[in-house]
Amino acid sequence: MWEILINSIVMKKLFLMAAVAAVTLCGCGGKSTSVSEDKAASDSTDKILIVYYSQTGATKAVAEEFQRQLGCDIAAIEAVKPYDGDYGATIQRWREEVDNNVKVEIKPLDVNLDDYSSVFIGYPIWGGTYALPMATFLADNAESFKGKKVVTFSTFGSGGVSTSTRDVVAALPDAEVIAGYGVRNARLAKAPEEIAEFLGATDFLDVEIESLPDYSDVTEVTENDVRIFDEACGSYQFPLGTPLKVASRKTPKGTEYRYEVESQAPDSTKSSSIIFVIAPDDGSAPEFTEVVRF
Ligand SMILES: Cc1cc2nc3c(=O)[nH]c(=O)nc-3n(C[C@H](O)[C@H](O)[C@H](O)COP(=O)(O)O)c2cc1C
Missing domain, CATH: 3.10.450 (Nuclear Transport Factor 2; Chain: A,)
Structure with a gap:
């Protein structure tokens, strides 16, 4: 049961995160906007790249929807030794790799990060944070992210937007990391509309935003x-x-x-x-x- 296995790892990370510069974090459930119009991005000088890792296809679907709405370049991270086993086998391999501090080898990406001012990075949540192939990509390329805008997105069984985005802030200290979008893999059908809302709220799409009321008192x-x-x-x-x-x-x-x-x-x-x-x-x-x- 990974939700319990991961608890101690996540707690350790949360302590580290306290020292990390604050970013505006909003879970998909906490959105405060809705979108009535969907137009193309207005700032053509802002060249955007999407880089994602996906083991079973959920994050790939979300990445492709971001690409459709943004009309930008896209690249997929692949592990040299793919995680092609079933769910149980993947959990077991991931557990062993985390316990042994393994840096998962990935194939070289055919993109030059220097060509882009903004990079959207997408991953499945593994153990409360980004999947291990994404960890390798971020560790290997941290310097190239200097001064770039980074937007996270993720898919998950239950959650992990804030914890993983805070880990991205820690991994890319010289980038401007902005609030991540996340969606449960059971709700993928809702992603296109939510992505339009998310992009509108982050100024990547020129959309009309309708403000929503605050939550009531608790x-x-x-x-x-x-x-x-x-x-x-x-x-x-x-x-x-x-x-x-x-x-x-x-x-x-x-x-x-x-x-x-x-x-x-x-x-x-x-x-x-x-x-x-x-x-x-x-x-x-x-x-x-x-x-x-x-
Ligand atoms: C090794 C492993 C660890 C996972 N850990 C979490 C987790 O901590 N929280 C969660 O909500 N989902 C977790 N999941 C579920 C995945 O995040 C979810 O299935 C995701 O949508 C898979 O994306 P993909 O199809 O792009 O690979 C985990 C799955 C695996 C295989």
């Missing part, structure tokens, strides 16, 4: 809040904890909830997280958009 959960939480999170493959408090707001898509959740590991260690849930107005089932762990 209150103790009611029975109805718990029912919505259970509907959104109950079928996830791992338990996501007990909701204690909640705030909400109305958006054009429905009601967004921001739950404060407590979880207990098998060794009784307690941890807190924020879980974002959207309950669409069209009557479809509520779904969680991201778990933000601390």
Whole structure:
């Protein structure tokens, strides 16, 4: 169960991150904009590259959607020894590589980073941060990112936007890293619209942004809040904890909830997280958009 295995690694990283310069971080669940128009990027002097790694195709789909909307260059990172086993085999290999501090070998990329002023980097979340082939790419090219704008994007089972973006800030200290976009692999169909919103909010697309209201004050959960939480999170493959408090707001898509959740590991260690849930107005089932762990 990787969500528990990774906990100690993530906690160690969070301590390191405290020393890292702050970036504006927003999970996909915490978005505060909606988009009514989709136009091409207005600043043609800003040459953009997308570099991504994807093992099973989810991040590739998101990378290709970013490319479609931005009309920019794209390059895929490949491991010299591909992770071509099943999920269990990949978890086992990743675990061994992390434990042994292995730097995963990747194939050379046929791009010159010097040609670009902005680089979007995309990866699956592994153990709360970017996948190991992306770690190699960032370590090998850190100097080339000096002065560049870097935008992260990721796909995941439950979350990892903030933790991975903070790791990118630490890996690329001379770059200007801006808030990452992330999407659960179970919600890939929502990515095109959310990417347009994300790009609009970060000025890469010239779009009209409609401001959304702030969340309400935080209150103790009611029975109805718990029912919505259970509907959104109950079928996830791992338990996501007990909701204690909640705030909400109305958006054009429905009601967004921001739950404060407590979880207990098998060794009784307690941890807190924020879980974002959207309950669409069209009557479809509520779904969680991201778990933000601390
Ligand atoms: C080794 C490994 C570790 C993972 N760790 C996490 C994790 O910490 N959090 C999470 O939400 N998902 C985790 N996942 C799920 C992947 O992030 C998710 O399946 C992702 O969408 C895969 O992207 P891809 O299809 O581009 O490879 C992990 C998957 C693997 C194989």
